[in-house]
Amino acid sequence: MESDVGESTSPTQPKWRKVAYGGLQPGFEDNHTDESFLEDMVMNANVVKRNMLKVMLDSVSISQYPCIVALVVIVWTLTLRSSIDANSLLLLDVILLGLGFFVLLLTAEMPSFNLLLNYILKFSFFITGLYVLSPIYHTVTQSISSDSIWALTVSLITLHLFLHDYSGCTVKAPGAPERPSFMSNISLNASIVASLLIASRLPLRLHVFAIVLFSLQVFLFAPLVVYCIKKYSFPFHLMFSVGLMVVTLAFAYRLHRLVFVLLLSLFVFVNMVCPYWLIRIQEYKFEINGPWDEAKLCFNITE
Numbered sequence: 001m002e003s004d005v006g007e008s009t010s011p012t013q014p015k016w017r018k019v020a021y022g023g024l025q026p027g028f029e030d031n032h033t034d035e036s037f038l039e040d041m042v043m044n045a046n047v048v049k050r051n052m053l054k055v056m057l058d059s060v061s062i063s064q065y066p067c068i069v070a071l072v073v074i075v076w077t078l079t080l081r082s083s084i085d086a087n088s089l090l091l092l093d094v095i096l097l098g099l100g101f102f103v104l105l106l107t108a109e110m111p112s113f114n115l116l117l118n119y120i121l122k123f124s125f126f127i128t129g130l131y132v133l134s135p136i137y138h139t140v141t142q143s144i145s146s147d148s149i150w151a152l153t154v155s156l157i158t159l160h161l162f163l164h165d166y167s168g169c170t171v172k173a174p175g176a177p178e179r180p181s182f183m184s185n186i187s188l189n190a191s192i193v194a195s196l197l198i199a200s201r202l203p204l205r206l207h208v209f210a211i212v213l214f215s216l217q218v219f220l221f222a223p224l225v226v227y228c229i230k231k232y233s234f235p236f237h238l239m240f241s242v243g244l245m246v247v248t249l250a251f252a253y254r255l256h257r258l259v260f261v262l263l264l265s266l267f268v269f270v271n272m273v274c275p276y277w278l279i280r281i282q283e284y285k286f287e288i289n290g291p292w293d294e295a296k297l298c299f300n301i302t303e
Helices: 052-080 086-107 113-139 146-163 182-199 205-232 234-255 257-284
Strands: none
Touching (some): 052 146, 052 182, 052 205, 052 234, 113 182, 113 205, 234 257
């Protein structure tokens, strides 16, 4: 009786071995495998076991930015209601600017007078440009109805929140090259246009300048300040985030109860429900690795 080809132990027949892209081995079928084929199989080698508390702490960074945007919208609303005058807005701008400079200098690896001078010069040009263009912003939407302005503003802010880069990967330290993604550019542009739409509904040009300066300070520089705080100290970043959420909820409660309930539900969903879902779905993650996987080419090019 002839022995099976795949199990032949004839000395004239070569031993089967794993060959990738090497053609057929003489004496074996192209789909032949023996008992040693699965010896190197590894299951769930790259699956990360996550801790519930760690995921909840990391999710605080995600709920932090909606807090910032909510505070901006609250300031917009109070300004449109004439609850905040132009002088108060300018004072708020100065306070935010001073705090931003303080954080950047505090978290800088090598703070110096030249770094501070560089910040001041760039921001001076920025403020001068806004002040010169304020009359244009004041009249840019005169022919558009207010209902259209509110609907477009809400749509742009929603788009900004959905497309914002919550990982912080596009925010670099001062002096490092920035490589923002396409979605981040759309998100930033949407926030700027929404700020200009709100500013165009204010009665005075000084109001327009103050509210645009406030909005651009937050949307342009808040991610950088938050990145520097997180890089400097994660416990301080955590305290800052929790304090920001408390302040946002307090202002939302005074503004409208429904806004307070919506924000509170959002924070619970992001910081508790989503981490719980992530931990639970880890049980269903199944990954198999072995010698049959595609090769991963790594190029180490040194200049």
